[in-house]
Amino acid sequence: MTHRKAGTLYVVATPIGNLEDMTPRAARILGEVDRVAAEDTRHSARLLSHLGVKVSMLSLHEHNEAQRVETLDAYLEAGENIALISDAGTPLISDPGFVLVRELRARNRHVVPLPGACALVTALSGAGLPTDRFVFCGFLPAKQGARRQQLVEWKTRAETLVFYESPHRIQATLEALHEQFDKRRIVLARELTKTFETFLQGTASELLAMLEEDPNQARGEFVVMVEGNKAEMDLEFQEIKAQTLLDALLAEGVGVKQAASVAARLMGGRKQVWYARLQAIKSGD
Incomplete structure (x- = not known):
């Protein structure tokens, strides 16, 4: 057999x-x-x-x-x-x-x-928020304290935050977002691919006002997308620029001392700090 x-x-x-x-x-x-x-x-x-x-x-x-x-x-x-x-x-x-x-x-x-x-990919593709990096967070905790704590932990993330939410909790979630992410741009994708598909965007307070004005916008399943922390994004961009500059200077054969002076002049900061960083790059640390 x-x-x-x-x-x-x-x-x-x-x-x-x-x-x-x-x-x-x-x-x-x-x-x-x-x-x-x-x-x-x-x-x-x-x-x-x-x-x-x-x-x-x-x-x-x-x-x-x-x-x-x-x-x-x-x-x-x-x-x-x-x-x-x-x-x-x-x-x-x-x-x-x-x-x-x-x-x-x-x-x-x-x-x-x-x-x-997939709802999260569909929502991101139509939201107009950065999609090169994002964090999918699933559903927020149902309890207010746990929900607030979760948002506090995500507050410094530079990536776009994406999570799902149900209609009976969307208002409470927006209130929590208003408390922690007051000026961030938020996009709500509702009822994706269905007859009443809607994308709403604004700050949390603006979105709360929209839902109050038209309660129908609080119906259906939601994908909530929050722009990343711009300060963190700026820091990361500056770090990328700094590393690119240092690598280029060393590749051109510029001495460590002179390269440190150039980096301090273009990027700011103390020459001694740039000198130490360049020495570490040269030694492979």
Whole structure:
């Protein structure tokens, strides 16, 4: 009797609203696998019905994920191919799946991710905030004190901050942002890819006023994006400029003493500090 080759777990991104965002590859895989592990089987059954897919399903959510590992691993060992999907978007991104993928990779199972819809990437691409570096923060804590503490910890970050928020907490979150990020530019992306998709921008106080004026803008799921700390960005830019200058001076054969004088004149600061830094670069420290 021939032993069947172990199966593959496909991590499949599904639409975050507009069903036309389902990729042909994702639709094909869902139609080919032996089983689908879904965050909410009733919710995902509607998507599968729309795609004309009939397949065995089982639930995998935050409360049962650890217990599902052995079951799904046994299916893979038996040669079944399985698709992991969440209610919307890419699994594992503030959705279940991390524990499963981690454990299966530790067992050398074949895991194949399929790219597709993701709310944070969609929001960033249309927000007009810097995207060269950003920090995805998931959901803020529900309790006021923990939420404030989390924002205090992120306050000095130079990267664009991105997190998700629900409609019943968006006002409290904006109030907390007003307290900690008063003058920062914030963009709210709401109901992405859906009929009432909206991008609102302004300071936290301006956004609170917009929501008060039009309560409909507080409905739906949000991606909240906050510009980074400009002071930190300026410091990092100055550091890059300084390092580039020092490297160029040394590459041109300028002596350490003379290079320190040039750096002090162009960048400011004491010559002794620049001299020590140049000496460290030359010695490879």
